[in-house]
Each structure stands twice: as structure tokens, then as C-alpha cells.
Amino acid sequence: MPVDVGADFKTRVKQAVTDPHLAETVTRATISLTLKKDQRYAELQGQRLRDETRQMKTYVLRHLPQLLEQFEQNVQMNGGQVHWAQDADEANRIICNLATQKDVRKVVKAKSMATEEIHLNQHLEAIGVECVETDLGEYIIQLAREMPSHIVAPVLHKSVDDISQLFAEKLDMPRTLDPQALCAKARSVLRREFLNADMGISGCNFAIADTGTVCIVTNEGNGRLVSTLPPIYVAVMGIEKLVPTVQDAFLQYQALARSATGQKVTVYLSMTNGPKQPEDVDGPREFHVVLLDNGRAQMLAEGYGEALMCIRCGACLNACPVYKQISGHGYGHTYSGPIGAVISPLLARDMAESKELPYASTLCGACRDACPVQIDLPGLLLALRQDLVERKAMPRLEKAGLRQYADIMQKTGSYVRMGGMARAGSRTLSRMSGGTIRMLPPPLHHWTKTRDMPPFARRSFRQQWAHRNRTGEWEKT
């Protein structure tokens, strides 16, 4: 059963962990991506690349207002137009207005997390504009009417057989298990869309403040096509996507290619400065950049600025033991994995809806070690948990329980007393169900809903220690 991303967090997680193939498929793919990344970092001074990228991105964050102004001015000098959007509604309105004014019927899109974040397709479709996703994975997702489950590999959760069945249903293609044949089919269908589109929309991997250049990175070439063929090209970018100089752009490009897919270079890096020049035979006549805030400035103000250095490589997803089990759909938001657990609650500005996400982590730190910018993801997750508690986005009972737990742990007398009760109680319960505890009494029964609990030891450590000091040897258990 696929994960229902509309369901609540517990249901999504349950669906994900009980799917017989999901964890295996996701684990295989993420391990392979991690191995490729490690290999690419091993062939150069990987730590230096990470340190340099971090320093560059920290500079960007500290100087963000100036860099945004500089970028805006340069895009305008290159002949492009810059729009500012404080939230998703504003961004959608800007793009929908543009589409209406220019009588746009069909839009081709290259993979973009920012437009997923604001649900742009739904808004364009509501005013009668057809949106076609052109990244092979995103196209498959769109055909299946699903959500991407990974930042760089959106159909990581689907098998070739799933995809063939989908193409048979939707595109009337004979069944095949040959990925190349599926790819050729998508090429021919999507080529027609590219040639007939009135507007191209993409995200932005990074943009150069010094020159007013929007850069997109792809392997398939759809980034080049959406920014070349349609008469209007719109790039939607988060305000944190800037790099100061051309050299910094190539530095981030290296960090991205190596971390995301374990490549030295991607097949294409498309750098757009503006619309086509008067004598050019091809290229868009209009170039628009939408600068999207949508909670980012607030994120910085609240102390979560470090998360704005993310370059969206997906390495933290691949490293995460929780992601491997619940996949991107378990998180239920545009951004999944450790980085998604940090930024989804902050971007949505709706803590209640995503309050579980900061807890969907073991805090093992593998994400921080994998991150090319060394973002302290476990630290940010802990800070978020604290914020959530302070904002009372936590059940009162759970909060009271934890306070009581803290009291018990801090006083020797009550610790010893409660330990004795827990030992006696747990041993009685375990005897009733043959060794392990199958069901705890409320309110602790949530714990045993999905797992058994072993009983406490017969004698406490303090008792055993006292015995050893008295007799010179450990008790036999």
C-alpha cells in the first residue's frame, strides 16, 4: 500500500514501515548514493571543499540583504525582471498574473523544490494553464499523481515495473522492464510539450550576485530546454540561493554535484543572464526571476539561519536511518529527511501541522557528517523541539509526564522507590505474557502498541553493587 501523504504523521509512518518493499528500495538507493558521494569526496581534499563551501555560504547569510540588492540590479541590467514574493500566495499571484497577461496555455517545468513548496502547479491549473513536469522522475510522479519522495531522486520509491505499468495505463505503451525504452517514450512525449509551451519555469540551484546569473543543474537537459525554447522563462528561487561571485558558483556546483549524485560534474550547468539578445536566433524573449521569502527571513530571525545554507543535495536524506525506513512520503512535506524535519515546520509557519517532524530523528548525527555545508542538523532539531514545547505545541499529558520523570530522576529517594515499583510491576506483567511485556497499562500503552518491552532486571544496579562490595563478587543472575 502506498503512503497516503494526506494522512496524519503516525498513519504515514505506519504505512511506510509496513510496506514490504519500501524500506528495501529506499535503503538500496540511498546507500548507493552515499557510496558514490564518499568516493567523489575521497578523490580530493573533501574536508577542505566542505570548509570552503561553509565559509562561502556563511558570508552569503551575513550579507544577504546587500547581495539580494546587487543581484536584482544586475538581473535588471541584463534585461531581466525581478519580482519579490513574501509568501506562497504572493509568488503564485505574480506567476499566474504573468501567465494571464501573456495568454499562456502551457507551461513546461524543470525540477524545482521552490515551486513544489508553494504548490504552483495547482494554482496555474486553477486558471486553466496546463503544467508539464519534464524531469523524468517528476514526470513519472505527475503521471502517478504523487509527491516526490527525495530531493534529487523523486521516484526513488518506485520500481521499473511500477513505472512500466503507469506508462501502459497513461501513455498506452507496451509493458517493458527496460528503463531505456521508458526513457525514450518519455523523451518523445515531452519533446512535443517543450516545442509547444508558452512559458518555461524552473527553480534555481544558485544565482550569482556579481553578474545577475541564474544557474540550474540537470543531467537530462530539461533545464536547458525550459530556459531556451519557450518565449518566456521564469526562475523561482528562495532568497537564500545567492552566491557572491562566479568562482563561488563553481565551488557550490562542485559541492552539489559530488554530494547529490556522486558526480564530478553534472551533464548540464545552464547559466542564464537574461532574455535573448537582439541578434540571437533562440532563447526566451522575456526573463523573470521570482525571489521567494516564504518564511526564510523569519527563520533567520528565530535563530535557524544555518538551515538556509542548505544546497539541496539530499546527502542528509541518504545518510539518515529514519529516512531509510519511512521514505520521503513518511515526512509528508515537500522537503523530507533531516533538513525537511528542520525547515518544513519553519517554512509552513504552521508548527501544529508538522510538530512531529523534529522528533522523526534519532539525533545520531549522520546527517551533519554527510552535509557538504556541515549544517548542525541535530542541534537545529533539538532547538526546534525546545521551541515546540515552549509554544505548547505538545500534549499537556506528555508534558506533565516528562516533568514528573525529571523530578524522579533528580531525587535519590524517589528514584530508588520508583525503580523498585518498575521492577516489580514489569516482572509481573512480563510473567503474564511469557517473558516480554506485550501491553503496558495506559498511558504507557502507546509504547507497546508497535513493540514489546523487556522487563527490568530482577535486582537494581545499586543492589548488585552493594552485594559486590559486601561479598567481593557479582551476584549470579
Add this chain to the structure above:
Amino acid sequence: MGKDVSDARTRILGLLRHALSNPQLRYPPPVAPPLPLAGRTPVTERSQENEEKASRFKVELEELHGTCEVAANPVEARMLAVQRVLAWSAEEGSLPGRDTESVWLLAWPEMDEAMPGLADALTTRGFELRHPTDMFQREDRSEMAEIRIGITSAYAAFAATGSLLLRSGPVHSRVVSLLPFHHLAVVPENVLWLNVESWLAHEQEQGTLPHVIRGCANLSLVSGPSKSADIESRLTLGVHGPRYLHVIIVPG
């Protein structure tokens, strides 16, 4: 609408400036120096040996599923180019053309600058070189889109990653290297650099970098044929861009 837009701009910049003015801000630190240009780790370098650039380019491009030939002299280069076009058109079978006598190729005009005599050599073998004119004319567009072989040169090339840098311009159409199934790039050896960093350093030193980057509508770095691993992490080629990329390096 104009008012709305400037309001968003003011609000966003105001919020950012206000956030950054807080001395207790958790991140970024109050002092964050830019990363200096000098002394950066060379990221696309693999070995320190003084390799021959052309042979390194070939090795790297072939790792990326492209193909490459290094010609001994300009005459051989032209011969290799013609042979490659003949081989591809034979593989393709029926190809679009004005009539059965000629086959259309999509090419940059002025290809003779990169490889003198190439246009003539192809014409005498029954090919007709078509140049994109106005991609916004529907007829021109659909005609261009049918052509299966595209021929370009490159503004620069980088050996360490097997990459071509294409810079758009009036005689450097973007679609020639993008729409066809086969892309032949003829690269003069004197535009071949060891890696992108050495080229950037050179342009920086000459003071030409800003113009090279922003003096055109678009720059594309191309490293191998179009590919995807979206389906079960398995390699598929020719997803949207060319399925075949062949580079011929022409000695100066």
C-alpha cells in the same frame, strides 16, 4: 500591482536587516569574511601529473559515455568529422532533407572558423547545413526539431571533467547542441584548458571574466550526453538532450 511588489521587497529586506542586527543571533556569526579567491582547493583536479590535456579530455568524456577523437592535424580532423556524420546518418536510416538527394544537418554558421572546409566537405557528400534562423516561427521550429544531427564548436573546453562551455550568441545558437539526437562538437585545441578553475583564473587575471559571463544571454557547461538515473538508479541516456556526444579535438 507595482505597489504590492515594492512592498514585498521592502518587507523582506527589512526583516533580513532586522534579524541580522540582533547581536545575540545564533547564526551567522557577526563577522563572516568572504572566501578568498587565492588558495582554494582545486576541485576538478585528479592528479598532479602534467598530463596531456587532449588525452585527459578524451578519458574523462568517455567515462561520461561520450566519445572523443584527437586529430593529428586539421586535415585529419575534417576527415574524422565527415566520417562521424556519415556513420551517424547511416545508423539513423531515413533522415529529413529537402529531397532524397540531400540530408539536413543542424549547424552553427561559420563552422569554418573552428574547422576550415568542413561545410564544403559535408555538402559534397550530400548534406545540407541548416542554421537556426528564428526559433519563434512555428515552421522553422518544427523543421529544426526534426533534424537528428547537430554540429557546433565550443567557447572553451575543460580536460579534467570532459566539459564543453557553450556561449550563446547570434552565430552560436543554443538549440543546435540541444535538440538533435547526435551532437558533434569540433573543439580547437587552443580553447582546451586543464580544468575550469585554471580558465576562471585566467579570465579573472585578464579582467575579462564579467564580460565573458554576462555578455551573453546564456552559458552552458556540457559534460557528456544527456542522462538520468531516475528509474531504479539505472543509467538511461538521451533523456532530453543528445543521446550521443562526439568531440573532435583539432590541433592549432
